[in-house]
Amino acid sequence: xxxxxxxxxDLRIHFPxxxxxxxxxxxxxxxxxxGQTLGIVGESGSGKSVTSLGIMGLHHGTNAQITGHIKLxxxxxxxxxxxxxxxxxxxxxxxxxxxxxxxxxxxxxxxxQIAEAYLVHNQVGKKVAHKHAIDLLGRVGIPQPASRAxxxxxxxSGGMRQRAMIAMALSCDPELLIADEPTTALDVTVxxxxxxxxxxxxxxxxxxxxxITHDLGVVxxxxxxxxxxxxxxxxxxxxxxxxxxxxxxxxxxxxxxSMPRIDEARLERLVPIKGxxxxxxxxxxxxxxxxxxxxxxxxxxRSQTEVPELREVSPGHxxxxxxxxxxxxxxxxELVLEETEASTARxxxxxx
Amino acid sequence: xxxxxxxxxPVITFIVRRLIATVFLLIVVxxxxxxxxxxxxxxxxxxxxxxxxxxxxxxxxxxxxxAIEQQLGLDAPLPVQYGRFLRGIVLGExxxxxxxxxxxxxxxxxxSFKNQQPVWPMMVSGLPVTISLAAGAAILWLVGGVAxxxxxxxxxxxxxxxxxxxxxxxxxxxxxxxxxxIALELFSYKWPIFPNVQFVxxxxxxxxxxxxxVLPWIVLAFLYAALYARLTRAGxxxxxxxxYIRTARAKxxxxxxxxxxxxxxAALTPIVTIxxxxxxxxxxxxxxxxxxFSLHGLGLFTVEAIQNQDLPEIxxxxxxxxxxxxxxxxxxxxxxxxxxxxxxx
Ligand SMILES: Nc1ncnc2c1ncn2[C@@H]1O[C@H](COP(=O)(O)OP(=O)(O)OP(=O)(O)O)[C@@H](O)[C@H]1O
Ligand code: SF4
Ligand SMILES: [Mg+2]
Numbered sequence: 001x002x003x004x005x006x007x008x009x010d011l012r013i014h015f016p017x018x019x020x021x022x023x024x025x026x027x028x029x030x031x032x033x034x035g036q037t038l039g040i041v042g043e044s045g046s047g048k049s050v051t052s053l054g055i056m057g058l059h060h061g062t063n064a065q066i067t068g069h070i071k072l073x074x075x076x077x078x079x080x081x082x083x084x085x086x087x088x089x090x091x092x093x094x095x096x097x098x099x100x101x102x103x104x105x106x107x108x109x110x111x112x113q114i115a116e117a118y119l120v121h122n123q124v125g126k127k128v129a130h131k132h133a134i135d136l137l138g139r140v141g142i143p144q145p146a147s148r149a150x151x152x153x154x155x156x157s158g159g160m161r162q163r164a165m166i167a168m169a170l171s172c173d174p175e176l177l178i179a180d181e182p183t184t185a186l187d188v189t190v191x192x193x194x195x196x197x198x199x200x201x202x203x204x205x206x207x208x209x210x211x212i213t214h215d216l217g218v219v220x221x222x223x224x225x226x227x228x229x230x231x232x233x234x235x236x237x238x239x240x241x242x243x244x245x246x247x248x249x250x251x252x253x254x255x256x257x258s259m260p261r262i263d264e265a266r267l268e269r270l271v272p273i274k275g276x277x278x279x280x281x282x283x284x285x286x287x288x289x290x291x292x293x294x295x296x297x298x299x300x301x302r303s304q305t306e307v308p309e310l311r312e313v314s315p316g317h318x319x320x321x322x323x324x325x326x327x328x329x330x331x332x333x334e335l336v337l338e339e340t341e342a343s344t345a346r347x348x349x350x351x352x
Numbered sequence: 353x354x355x356x357x358x359x360x361x362p363v364i365t366f367i368v369r370r371l372i373a374t375v376f377l378l379i380v381v382x383x384x385x386x387x388x389x390x391x392x393x394x395x396x397x398x399x400x401x402x403x404x405x406x407x408x409x410x411x412x413x414x415x416x417x418x419a420i421e422q423q424l425g426l427d428a429p430l431p432v433q434y435g436r437f438l439r440g441i442v443l444g445e446x447x448x449x450x451x452x453x454x455x456x457x458x459x460x461x462x463x464s465f466k467n468q469q470p471v472w473p474m475m476v477s478g479l480p481v482t483i484s485l486a487a488g489a490a491i492l493w494l495v496g497g498v499a500x501x502x503x504x505x506x507x508x509x510x511x512x513x514x515x516x517x518x519x520x521x522x523x524x525x526x527x528x529x530x531x532x533x534i535a536l537e538l539f540s541y542k543w544p545i546f547p548n549v550q551f552v553x554x555x556x557x558x559x560x561x562x563x564x565x566v567l568p569w570i571v572l573a574f575l576y577a578a579l580y581a582r583l584t585r586a587g588x589x590x591x592x593x594x595x596y597i598r599t600a601r602a603k604x605x606x607x608x609x610x611x612x613x614x615x616x617x618a619a620l621t622p623i624v625t626i627x628x629x630x631x632x633x634x635x636x637x638x639x640x641x642x643x644x645f646s647l648h649g650l651g652l653f654t655v656e657a658i659q660n661q662d663l664p665e666i667x668x669x670x671x672x673x674x675x676x677x678x679x680x681x682x683x684x685x686x687x688x689x690x691x692x693x694x695x696x697x
Contacts (some may be wrong), residue, residue, distance in 0.1 A: 064400055086604050087604065088604070090602060090604030090605075091604060099595060103598070104596055105599070105617075106596070106618070106694060107618060107692060109693075116605070117603040120605050120606075120609075121604060152694065222528075315668065
């Protein structure tokens with residue numbers, strides 16, 4: 001029996017604004033087991049952060065309209081009292097954010113900020129909490145944690161700050177850890193260390209982890225499952241292997257093509273998908289991706305008129321696209337050939 | 353093995369450094385003030401005799417003027433005069449105005465020939481009034497302004513927010529003379545809740561002291577509270593959308609803790625600076641309030657000194673005001689280092 005910790009079903013998070021209704025998240029479903037990692041990938045504005053803040057109950061107090069289900073260990077969080085969600089927040093589920101400097105309070109020491117997270121959920125004294133904070137700092141790899149605990153965030157380096165954020169998130173042994181672009185603000189060399197740390201800690205704590213990123217490369221090794229989001233909807237959802245080996249959605253193909261390759265020392269890292277992310281108020285009709293999709297003309301007009309349902313492209317692997325299986329395989333093969341040719345051309349050019 | 357002394361706390365070293373700097377600053381400020389009073393008139397073509405006659409006040413006799421000129425050594429080089437002035441502060445000084453002889457005990461900040469009194473004791477006698485007025489008003493506007501600002505920020509767009517921000521706008525733009533006279537008219541004459549406002553020393557009757565100061569406090573505080581409410585509101589709105597507030601919520605802290613410990617803590621930091629500055633400059637506001645309510649404090653003393661063209665008194669008050677501002681600056685810097693760890697370097 002799978003040990004499901006988080007079950008999200010048909011989650012919708014809409015914001016009424018003066019310009020219209022922003023459908024930031026529009027029908028997302030996924031589930032996550034203990035000890036597993038889900039990678040959520042998508043361009044800027046696709047609703048990744050809004051989804052994770054929704055799970056954490058952090059839209060409370062804004063004008064967000066939330067429907068659907070978020071079940072944490074069987075407990076429904078949509079519509080739960082703010083007080084109950086607050087109890088779970090920081091204890092059963094925790095989150096780390098993109099920019100560790102702005103996410104830490106500038107006026108409190110690192111140790112105090114970690115201890116605070118522990119104190120609020122545990123009936124312990126300040127001394128015990130401080131000691132716990134030092135332990136945690138040691139565990140996330142901060143040297144001399146006892147003295148560094150008295151430092152302020154501005155005295156830490158970027159990577160150390162993110163380690164401190166992780167320590168804070170881990171202070172109550174959360175069962176669910178959400179990392180929203182945990183490495184985007186960091187140097188490339190530090191990025192790998194932080195991802196390794198998250199990986200190690202997950203093994204140690206057996207917690208469920210959601211990693212959010214723009215960059216498929218980041219989640220490639222870490223994730224068990226991958227959810228690709230586009231315009232607040234699910235484009236593709238499946239195991240990491242399936243998603244990488246036989247991606248079922250043209251948008252995912254684009255993301256994969258824009259991944260940095262190890263075999264090519266190229267400077268322009270990204271081949272961005274042509275066009276701009278869609279408006280979330282006037283979402284394009286039919287498949288939201290159709291204005292940017294080079295295969296939109298092969299579906300007999302359905303791409304423009306009919307919202308594609310999520311369909312199994314292989315067992316347990318879903319994609320929302322009208323292309324038939326044959327079309328998909330054909331286009332994918334063509335694309336891979338194209339890319340290989342292009343990269344060979346670039347490499348020979350580089351040698352010449 | 354010898355035990356090494358533990359390194360002093362960074363705040364302590366910071367305070368010591370700033371204290372030393374403050375002493376130098378005070379010396380420089382006193383030099384500049386001195387130069388303004390003694391040098392500028394001469395550069396403007398004023399004779400030493402003319403200057404001396406200003407020292408005495410109105411309608412001086414030539415003999416007295418001459419005596420002052422001699423006594424003050426107004427024709428001596430400026431550094432000598434400054435040295436003498438400093439010596440007076442430390443040791444006191446004897447004045448001989450021809451007709452009258454006077455001793456000005458230390459700290460001698462000059463001698464008013466017009467009032468036949470040393471300046472320092474006169475200023476000191478006005479201090480309790482001004483300090484009572486300033487301290488009460490400062491507490492009132494700080495607490496009131498910040499509280500209104502916080503509530504306005506948390507209930508942005510509500511009736512409370514609009515109403516208090518409207519009143520705040522009025523408060524910032526209305527002069528003390530106006531609000532003061534209105535307050536007197538309404539609450540002292542029409543409905544005599546606070547009749548005949550006059551200063552009663554705290555030590556004599558604390559209740560009467562407070563009661564008689566309520567109107568001046570409110571009038572003086574109103575001006576500043578309005579400003580502080582607006583500043584606090586803007587600061588709170590800004591900090592409550594910071595990432596670290598989201599972090600605080602993500603930890604599961606109660607909203608109360610998020611608002612006060614994380615939000616207000618950060619929003620207050622710039623307010624502390626402005627508060628210190630305002631305290632230092634408060635004499636300006638105190639002057640108007642004291643005149644409006646006829647309270648015999650330092651403010652009224654200043655006005656009278658200027659009206660009488662009593663140069664030693666004006667010099668004394670100027671130095672004292674400068675001293676307050678410098679000290680307020682020091683306090684602000686120290687407070688800032690206490691509240692903002694990034695300032696300690
Ligand atoms: N409170 C809000 N009111 C209105 N619109 C909002 C609100 N919060 C988020 N949005 C909108 O929702 C959309 C999705 O935002 P979100 O932050 O989830 O994107 P993201 O996928 O995390 O992007 P990024 O990779 O840049 O972090 C954005 O267009 C954003 O403008
Ligand atoms: S449904 Fe049409 S537009 Fe959307 S991804 Fe598939 S082919 Fe492209
Ligand atoms: Mg985001």
